[in-house]
Amino acid sequence: MKILVLMGVLSHLLVAVLADSPKYKPIVMWHGMGDSCCNPFSLGHFSKFLEEQMPTVYIKSLRIGNNSIEDIENGFFMNINDQVTLACKLIGEDPELKMGYNALGVSQGGLFLRAVAQRCPSPPMLNLISLGGPQQGVYGLPHCLYPTHEICDYLRRVLNVGAYWSWIQARFVQAEYWHDPMNEASYQTGSMFLADINNELQINTNYSDNLNRLRKLVLVKFTEDTMVQPKDSEWFGFYAPGQASTVLPLQKTKLYIEVRTSNFFVNIGSPESQEVGQVESDSADSWY
């Protein structure tokens, strides 16, 4: 099972970040695509593992929907901006979280939790761990986990044709973080989620300020990941514009070079920040 492999490889890292104070801070988790909050084989199992490592820790695994089926479906079909608003509400209403919390997101959940950090600074997110979160989006859906395969094939065709058409943006989660390197301009103007949280078109200084409030941002890249294309997106890298084979690390992307002046990336990717431990990068060999 995927999470079992992951735990073996990463447990030391996760526990080191999550348990860095005598009284454990609560943990908010957000599941990945095709999964749900409480699946006993993934996040449910993972919660148990963390509870064993940190007895008495409070864990909230976000359920986006009234039940687990809706939670899975909303991971494909509920506008991400609405999901983030709902997540902020669930976090804001929970008295256990009011002194701050650590966040741990799997796959697209790692990207969505960064949006929570940027848009909803209160209560404060203290540390964010993104396990394979596509921080610069995806271009391809090679390993779609939806129970019926036809949906994945359909989605892939739709996204290739019109990911940035507004009716598709409004309805398909993966369109909202679809990043087409052949069409950077359409992406910047058409993406209603990713282009916004990455400050592509306009600089939202609140996003920079809030992101920089995190004590640690841990971006875990799975070196064998087949689900996120390109996998470098998990470390904020992406394809060089105009093609889909050469990948640039964050520091070489236009986003970094231009947006850096806004301080958005001041703590991400610079050599200074890595030296002082603001950003920890780790990669694991196995995922699925």
Ligand SMILES: *[C@@H]1O[C@H](CO)[C@@H](O)[C@H](O)[C@H]1NC(C)=O
């Ligand atoms: C919960 O159920 C209500 C009533 O059916 C529905 O309107 C709402 O969209 C559901 N919530 C989510 C987040 O799917």
Ligand SMILES: *[C@@H]1O[C@H](CO)[C@@H](O)[C@H](O)[C@H]1NC(C)=O
């Ligand atoms: C930034 O945050 C402040 C204070 O919460 C708010 O008043 C302002 O509207 C926000 N700006 C943007 C661009 O969201």
